[in-house]
Amino acid sequence: MKEFWTSLASLMGVFAFGQTILQTVFPPELRFASVKFFNRVFNWFSSYCYFDITETDGVNTNELYNAVQLYLSSSASVTGSRLSLSRAINSSAFTFGLSNNDCLVDTFNGVTALWEHVVMQRQSQTFSWRPLPEEKRGFTLRIKKKDKPLILDSYLDFVMEKANEIRRKNQDRLLYTNPRGGSLDSRGHPWDAVPFKHPSTFETLAMDPAKKSEIMADLRDFADGESFYQKTGRAWKRGYLLFGPPGTGKSSMIAAMANYLGYDIYDLELTEVHTNSELRKLLMKTSSKSIIVIEDIDCSINFASRKKPAGKTHHAPASPDMRGESGSVGEDCGNSITLSGLLNFTDGLWSCCGSERIFVFTTNHIEKLDPALLRSGRMDMHIFMSHCSFPAVKILLKNYLGLEEGDLEDGVVKELEEVIEKAEMTPADVSEVLIKNRRDKGKAVKELVEALKGRVERRKGISKDVEEEEQEKRALETPKEGSEFLENCKNGGDEEEKIN
Numbered sequence: 098m099k100e101f102w103t104s105l106a107s108l109m110g111v112f113a114f115g116q117t118i119l120q121t122v123f124p125p126e127l128r129f130a131s132v133k134f135f136n137r138v139f140n141w142f143s144s145y146c147y148f149d150i151t152e153t154d155g156v157n158t159n160e161l162y163n164a165v166q167l168y169l170s171s172s173a174s175v176t177g178s179r180l181s182l183s184r185a186i187n188s189s190a191f192t193f194g195l196s197n198n199d200c201l202v203d204t205f206n207g208v209t210a211l212w213e214h215v216v217m218q219r220q221s222q223t224f225s226w227r228p229l230p231e232e233k234r235g236f237t238l239r240i241k242k243k244d245k246p247l248i249l250d251s252y253l254d255f256v257m258e259k260a261n262e263i264r265r266k267n268q269d270r271l272l273y274t275n276p277r278g279g280s281l282d283s284r285g286h287p288w289d290a291v292p293f294k295h296p297s298t299f300e301t302l303a304m305d306p307a308k309k310s311e312i313m314a315d316l317r318d319f320a321d322g323e324s325f326y327q328k329t330g331r332a333w334k335r336g337y338l339l340f341g342p343p344g345t346g347k348s349s350m351i352a353a354m355a356n357y358l359g360y361d362i363y364d365l366e367l368t369e370v371h372t373n374s375e376l377r378k379l380l381m382k383t384s385s386k387s388i389i390v391i392e393d394i395d396c397s398i399n400f401a402s403r404k405k406p407a408g409k410t411h412h413a414p415a416s417p418d419m420r421g422e423s424g425s426v427g428e429d430c431g432n433s434i435t436l437s438g439l440l441n442f443t444d445g446l447w448s449c450c451g452s453e454r455i456f457v458f459t460t461n462h463i464e465k466l467d468p469a470l471l472r473s474g475r476m477d478m479h480i481f482m483s484h485c486s487f488p489a490v491k492i493l494l495k496n497y498l499g500l501e502e503g504d505l506e507d508g509v510v511k512e513l514e515e516v517i518e519k520a521e522m523t524p525a526d527v528s529e530v531l532i533k534n535r536r537d538k539g540k541a542v543k544e545l546v547e548a549l550k551g552r553v554e555r556r557k558g559i560s561k562d563v564e565e566e567e568q569e570k571r572a573l574e575t576p577k578e579g580s581e582f583l584e585n586c587k588n589g590g591d592e593e594e595k596i597n
């Protein structure tokens with residue numbers, strides 16, 4: 098090790114000395130060319146090559162820089178005596194990194210890589226649309242020339258992968274939103290992130306246990322299915338359509354999915370996005386291991402516009418990008434996202450940039466959705482979030498009151514079983530009753546049974562009213578038997594007309 102540092106220092110010394118000589122001996126006009134020449138000669142004889150990984154690649158932040166920083170923070174072979182310590186806003190762990198101009202040696206498959214953290218003051222504020230940081234930061238990676246293929250083919254991927262792992266372990270989930278539609282912020286990001294701390298899990302989710310297990314198994318298969326997707330030539334993504342009345346747990350299910358898999362959530366506000374190309378840009382800026390959510394899909398995009406005959410729309414000729422699946426132009430309403438744009442987002446070639454992503458759409462009105470969205474192969478799984486069932490109510494009683502089925506009196510269990518399906522009460526409504534009375538378990542259960550019974554009665558009353566209304570309607574629509582007078586009048590009138 099000592100030898101390595103001595104030889105490095107002597108080489109650098111020779112290099113610096115050479116440059117000084119050149120600068121004093123040659124006139125300024127020849128200096129640049131001579132330094133270039135000297136560098137070439139130096140590189141020719143050196144058995145090392147160098148890679149600069151700067152913090153920004155001109156416009157965008159360089160993901161590799163952040164990954165290297167995180168990766169090195171976990172390296173056990175830290176040689177630097179001074180380390181920088183940090184803790185991200187949403188992180189639950191401290192990370193340490195290399196201080197300015199410090200070095201660290203890492204080994205990978207028997208190959209040595211030397212990392213140097215280089216920090217330089219920015220010379221002058223060059224023109225830019227957004228303020229640039231005062232310092233230019235970067236890592237310089239020095240490796241032996243013969244190790245170049247291994248480092249470029251595997252090591253950098255390994256670094257990225259490890260960094261992602263550390264990020265996931267250290268950080269709580271992130272929830273991204275697109276408040277500016279598809280436009281970028283000063284750092285070149287269209288998404289704003291906040292820590293995602295939703296406590297919903299599959300344990301707390303009240304639904305049929307068999308259905309729940311099926312969904313969990315599907316998610317697990319997906320997350321572990323890299324080789325399967327590779328083998329079958331499919332993009333590593335999956336789509337879920339959650340539908341059901343308000344308050345049945347669609348959003349809670351998304352949170353449970355994210356917590357189960359440890360994925361981030363991108364909550365896409367489709368009404369803020371104005372064009373299909375903006376939508377594509379947003380997609381490109383999502384990371385893998387994430388869930389991309391579009392809530393209330395029926396309200397986000399005007400599917401009805403597709404059914405209009407093309408001739409009836411008074412728009413300027415649209416770009417192919419703006420054409421619906423049937424070729425019609427998406428109705429504006431200040432929003433020219435089309436169904437085809439949305440389907441390209443989830444299904445097209447662009448959907449595969451990045452991998453291991455889940456798309457979740459939610460709706461309260463599945464009947465309003467365009468059949469193109471429901472066709473097989475579009476959304477892999479359609480999940481109906483139903484009103485509260487008996488197994489679901491048992492989960493809620495356990496979660497909110499800590500009561501198991503055995504803790505309840507037989508009569509109460511029977512009553513619950515009888516009324517729960519007929520009451521058509523949502524888990525949100527049931528939760529409300531239980532929370533309100535959670536200090537008195539007995540009272541909570543009693544009130545729940547009463548609320549359910551009340552709901553059944555009201556539903557009976559409503560259905561009775563509806564039935565009566567329908568009967569009346571039918572009676573008005575169909576002419577009553579024996580109302581010959583009316584019939585005669587009608588016929589007579591017709592004849593009169595004919596005669597005249």
Ligand SMILES: Nc1ncnc2c1ncn2[C@@H]1O[C@H](COP(=O)(O)OP(=O)(O)OP(=O)(O)O)[C@@H](O)[C@H]1O
Binds near residue numbers: 304349524526
């Ligand atoms: N299946 C469920 N299991 C557990 N809690 C639930 C369930 N459904 C609803 N809740 C409770 O009701 C609240 C509202 O549920 P949630 O927001 O998930 O419903 P939603 O189906 O997304 O409704 P909307 O269609 O209005 O968006 C949640 O905070 C949760 O506490």
Ligand SMILES: [Mg+2]
Binds near residue numbers: 347348349392
């Ligand atoms: Mg919701």
